Each structure stands twice: as structure tokens, then as C-alpha cells.
Amino acid sequence: MTASASSEFETQPLRQFAERAYLDYSMYVILDRALPHISDGLKPVQRRIVYAMSELGLSAAAKYKKSARTVGDVLGKYHPHGDAACYEAMVHMAQPFTYRYPLVDGQGNWGSPDDPKSFAAMRYTESRLTAYSRVLLSELGQGTVEWVPNFDGALQEPERLPARLPNVLLNGGSGIAVGMATDIPPHNLREAVAACTHLLDNPEADSDQLCEHLPGPDFPTAAEVVTSPAELKAIYRRGNGSVRARARWEYEREQAQIVIHALPYQAAGAKIMEQIAAQITARKLPMVEDLRDESDHDAPVRFVIQLRSRKVDAQRVMEHLFATTDLERSYRVHLNVIGLDGRPRVFSLRDLLAEWLEFRTETVRRRLRWRLDKVEKRLHILAGLLTAYLNIDEVIAIIRAEDEPKPVLMERFGLTESQAEAILELRLRHLAKLEEMKIRGEQDELEQERKQLEQILGSEQELRKQVKTELEEDAATHGDERRSPLVEREQPRAMDETELMPAEPVTVVLSQKGWVRAAKGHEVDPEALSYKSGDGYLDHAQGRSNQPAVFLDSTGRAYALPAHTLPSARSQGEPLTKRLSPPEGAKFQAVLAGEAQSRFLLASDAGYGFIVSLGELFSRNRAGKAVLTLPHGAHVLAPVRVPLASEDAEVAVVSSNGNLLLFPLAELPEMARGKGNKLLGIPPQKVKERQEIVLAISVLPPESKLKVVAGKSEKIFSTAQLEPFRAERGKRGALLPRGLRRVERLEAV
Structure with missing residues (x-):
């Protein structure tokens, strides 16, 4: 390429070009596509659809017209983009389950709540504007908005619509731009107007005070808004947050x-x-x-x-x-809209309403000025016409005699060009005597209207009063009751596995070798079940299928498994080590089941123990959790269930020497884990050398008898017979009679 040819092209670094091009694209997406404007709450495509339909004469009282006609006008005159996207935007404005106050009244298939995009093609549907859309259009031709050329300069379109209500809040909206997004929930018209009028009367009001009038979103459906009032106030204060709605x-x-x-x-x-x-x-x-x-x-x-x-x-x-x-959903709230300065930002409720009222006040001012100008021009013309009627013969003579009557009339009667033009355009039928009376009557009406307009425009307070009056009139015309009740609810909680399972009675059976199974019902005889060769019954517990079964091993660790997951008692079960990981050499010694608040007495044969609730023994860990701390050489005793009415219950403890002690259960602490307190006063040296240990424990409800089993001998002690054995916890108690000192078990009867 020659030097002269290359000089015809502009060159610049790719980085600089890409940066500027992306910035331009970003600004286009933000300002002209994704975010609504605070004035009318509409995006450009929505604004153009509403305006095009009004230009087609599709008011709420007009006949329906094919939607394809509307879309064609929008694309051909104002919005040169895809027809599918344009029609979809139009459909959303017609769906009563999408818009709180629909702008388009549709006839045909416009989608359903189950599938909002199941609407028919635009050639099949018909549409017109709703009565509510007048809120956006009624003041359009009254000098209230700026007009800009359309995309090809052939037509003019309104830059904004002169909304009489804060549509940006009423219908809300959502959109994703470059680096920002908006999510505005819909609100109730009457509540929004109440907040606006309160702000007009109290310009210093903050968002919290406005929330007394506009307490929260009002969705098109009747579902409950369950976010707390405090959270809603915080959302409106910040301009962002999350709202929950529930069926x-x-x-x-x-x-x-x-x-x-x-x-x-x-x-x-x-x-x-x-x-x-x-x-x-x-x-x-x-x-x-x-x-x-x-x-x-x-x-x-x-x-x-x-x-x-x-x-x-x-x-x-x-x-x-x-x-x-x-059935419960969360909705993001992000009050990000384009302000009056043309810049997007996140508004608080107070700032958003204040800026919209600024727009509305200026719109009303422009409308009143436009009307005042019209009134003054008409009064000026009427003054000229009245002069003509008062001098009608001379005026007629001048018109008949002169080739150019206008300048002669202007000079003779001191008229302006517009007055003279109006006189020359008079029809003969208007030369009747009654016309003079009509002119004077119209002058009086217009003079009165001019005074009212000048009074309103001359006082900021009167102007705000006018805005307030119009807001209240529109609220009376288009307002309705709240659809979404505001009810504060707690955060929902899903049921866990145990709650979802049916609560059927089960008996969990543990064998000597650590095999486990579960039989339906509580009438099962666990000792009569068949066991593997060399194995046999060890322990069982009665509970429910939706409760965990707790296993205690020889090291004092507790493990839990859901009862409904255990193998059936029709088989011989499975080893617990398949699901649990106890320490090496540990053996499972007991199984517990019941409600989480059930209490058990855990103890070691070293003579220490404590009370624990079953819920404290639950563990999801395969390795379980350490519960009972064992002194060196000590073993775990079989846990004993504590009766519900345990205020006056007693603990019976017997040693290998035949010493029996009864003391109040209340003297034992309730703990989650540990060694516990001393139960029976065995000399520490004897315990250490395993010369004397605790053989059995039992919990006796009030007025219960105690059955002592020692080999083939057994005896039931009445309450009175147990008196010699009662003492404080940690004492030695008293010796049992000969023949009963090698105790195997204690039972409350």
C-alpha cells in the first residue's frame, strides 16, 4: 500500500478502540435497553409500544386490533429491532400475572402462569390499551415532554411519557445491563400514592416513615409476603435486599x-x-x-x-x-433506575419517590404553563373578535373595499396579525348578535381560568397541592385493594430423615459378636431369635423406626445409626463394624433407643457414673463420640434407663463384696460426657487392683421393691427392708445376707 493511500485511513491502538467500543455498547445497553427510567418506569421498547398503540387509536374503548399491526408500527417507525423480542415485551405488559397493572388489554392466547411463554403468535392475537395506560398518555400532547427524532429522522417520538403515577414502583421491572442489574417488585397503587402524598406534606420524611404507607411489595398473585417489617424497612432504606413470598x-x-x-x-x-x-x-x-x-x-x-x-x-x-x-420463593430487590440526570443509580424508597415527585411537579408545571399560554392566546383572539363585532359594519366595508384588508384592519383598530387573521377567517353564520354574548361569556371563563393557573404557577405550595389532588384522583380511579397480605413468618425448615420416616415400633437386637438387626414391634423375644454359630444374644432396645439406635462400646464411646436402616430380624443381621469404626479391640456392649430426651445412667465398674440424655449420645461420625471416661482397667456397666418421674427415685449399687447402697438419684449430676461422680465407697486401692468392683446398678422408682439375683438365689426386698442400705452417695452401704453377695443383677419391681 502506498503512503498516500494509507494516509486516508485513521489508525489507533486496538486496545483503545476496543475499550471505547465496549464502553459505548455498555452505555447503550444501560440507558436504552435494560434499565427503566424513573419518570415513567418504562424501558424504550415498552414506551414505544404504548406510544405506537396510542397513535393507532387503540384506546381502552376502541376495538381490538391484530397485534401484528402494532408490532409492525413499532418496528417500522420507532424501534428497529427483532419482532419476537418486541412482541414478547408487549405480551408481558398484557399478562395480569406478570404486571400488577397491565398496560395492554389482550384478546386470545397470551400465555398462562404455568408457562408465560406459551402465548400465541402475534398474527393470532388482538390487543388494545387498558384504561390504566391513560395514566401514561393523557398529558402527552400538552407540552409536558420533550420530543426527539425517531431512528431515521422521519418522525418524532416522546423522549419520556408524562406518567401521572409512579409506574416505576407500581409495575416494577427487571433487567440485566453491563455491570449492573435492576429488580423492582410491583407495589399497590393506593399505597404508593399514600406514600407520595405523605412526602409532599412532609418533605423531610425518611424511608422508614414512608414504609408506614407503603409497607412492602404487592404482587399480582395473592400469595403472602412473609418478610418481616423490619427487614422490609431495611430493604427500602438501602435500595436492595431480598423479599420472600409464600403460597x-x-x-x-x-x-x-x-x-x-x-x-x-x-x-x-x-x-x-x-x-x-x-x-x-x-x-x-x-x-x-x-x-x-x-x-x-x-x-x-x-x-x-x-x-x-x-x-x-x-x-x-x-x-x-x-x-x-x-411454594415459597425469594425475590431480589434492587432499586436501580435511570434518574432525572440520565444516570443509573440505586435509590432508597425516599429518594426514588422524591425524585419522581420532582419529575411529576415539573410535568404539571409544564402542562399548566402550556395551558396558560393557550388561554392567553385565545383571550387575545377573543379581544380582536370582540372589536370586530363592535365595529362590524366598518369591518365588512373594509373587507369588501380593500384588496389586502389585513393591514388596513390592523392599522384601523390596532389589531395584531393573529387577531386580524381570526377576523378574516370568520364565517358569515358567526356574525349573529348572539356571537357577541358567547365571546364575552368565553372571555369571562378564560379570565377565571387564567387567574387560577397564574395562582397555581405563582406558588410552589399551590403547585404541590395540585399534584397531590391529581394523585388522589388517579388513586380513586385506578386503585384497588392489596392482593399480597403482609404476614411475618419464620424461615421454613425441611424435615430431616427421621421426621419423614413413619414412627413404627421396632426392637433393635445386639448380639455378643456385635451383629445388629431390627424386628418390627415390641412383642419380639430377642433371646429366641436364631444366631450364628458361636454367637448369642447380648442386649436389645425398644424404640421407633424414625429414631436412631445408640450403641455403646467397651471403651465408653457412643455410636448412632437410623433404626429404619438396620437389617431385618428375619436375617441374622450384619456386623456393626460394617458401618461403624470403633477403636481396635473394642467390643459393642449395649444398645439404647427412645426419645432424644430419654435419660440413662452410665457407669463403670470402678464405681463412677452420671446421668445423660439419649440425645447427647447421637453422633453421625463413624468413629462415634467419647462419652464415658473409664479409669485404668475399668469396664462399662450396662446402661440403666431413668424413669420419667425420677424426682424421688433411688439408685441401687452393689459391689463384688456384697455391699449394697441406695442413695437418691438427684445426687447424681446430668452430664454430656465424662467420668461422673463416685457411686459406692470402695477403697481406691481395691478398685485399682480389681479386688472389689461394682457388679450391678439399678434405678428404683418411688415406693419400688428391689429384686436381687445371685446365681440360683434371689430375694425381693421391700421398701422397709431396704432402709439399712440407704445412705449418701459414695458411702459403703451395708452387706447383703449370705448367699446373696455374688450378685448378678438388680431389678426394680
């Missing part, structure tokens, strides 16, 4: 069924039904028997969840569904 339901006890009759905003009923059905199929909702969709024309939303019985806690079931399905 509304009721419990029909006679039929044992839950009826859902309102879904969250933008939640698809079909998808929710699929989510619930999937959980039923996966047996994650065993308390649910059936699921039905009974929605019809009279009840657009009616989903029935049939429970298995009236005993099922419907509230708990719904909490689980709120946590695991779209």
Missing part, C-alpha cells in the same frame, strides 16, 4: 387434606406439582397419600394434598414443602 393454604380437617389456593409470583403450578410428586415417589413424604390438581375456572389455583390421617401435622408438612419447593 396461601388452608387445612380441611374433616377430609385430612391441605388446599393450596394462591401461589407465589412467577411460580409455575405445574412445576410445583412435579416437585411435590417427585418427593412422594422418592418416599420423602410418607405422610402424604395423594396429590390432586382441582383448579378450574372458578378456582384458578386449587392444589389438594391428601394426608394419610388427621394425626399428621399439616403445618409441619407445609413447612417442609415451603423449604423444598417453589
